[in-house]
Amino acid sequence: MRALIVLLFALCMAGCTGTDVRQYAAEQPALELSDYLNGELEAWGMFQNRSGEVVKRFHVALTGTWQGDVGTLDERFTYSDGSTERRVWTLRRQADGSWRGTAGDVVGEAIGEVSGNALHWRYQLLLKVDGEQYVVDFDDWMFLMDQRVMLNRARMSKWGIDLGQVTLSFYKPVK
Template sequence: MKTLLILLLCCTLAACASSDVDQYAAEQPALSLSDYLNGDLQAWGMFQDRSGKVVKRFHVQMTGQWQGDTGTLDERFTYSDGSTERRVWTLTRQSDGSWQGTADDVEGVATGKVAGNAFHWAYRLRLPVDGRTWVVDLDDRMYLIDDKVMLNRAIMSKWGVTLGSITLNFYKP
């Protein structure tokens, strides 16, 4: 019984610690995904393991195209070790204002919400690691700084255990 109470308390505290995107509703500039993720963009980022060590650095060239409430975001990654990767997202605004997204290496459907200058999005990614494929959870948060810059921080976990974080700086020329 004592163990169950401790587990329940930990889950409750973890839920309180997670940031709800609605708290950014009044923040400016307001983020419009179809405006910001339209045309050519670039991003620079890194993956840090749970100890904070930078494991991978990368550059991303992106092109977004929209037709109504549906957009395609073509991401082309170049990693510091010379390897490359491509992910093509299809993003769709739902009638309630929320967002859904799909990509070939995303398991199921990504779901997200915009409020003010912030976008919170969660999904499961199939990630190749040492010849195997891991399915990891991503808790992804983006913040529009101005009309050219958006910052992104994503926490990667598996079975509720944090594996590391991704920090990304988007730039729209």
């Protein structure tokens, strides 16, 4: 019985460890949020439930503006069922180089770290489903591929139970 408890504890601890964003420090192009998330962008995405079924598809029109180390990111979602949603982020670079973000449906603050071409965000979101609201956890990774394209994959969970994944492809026209 004791061996079983030790094994379960080890499995739980292994599940708590994750990828460290610093492993991407040498990856190029380097992501500078205030550069990439500045101006007009578009993104296309989908939500897949934990069995991999695509449940929702969407398009996002984004506008980013900056004043020093504080940015506003206005996201306007249009879903495949015709419904719409808007989220306005306030992003703040911290003295240590990390990022904090707030939005109306984010519980507390999103905490992020950039290294090389990668951004790793963690936050809780108020998610509306069938007239109900749930607080869900997001483990969100973004990777700058080139000056125009950034890929995003986020794991959504509740009490550590995987609910599904959000995948997005951002596109920024280069002038």
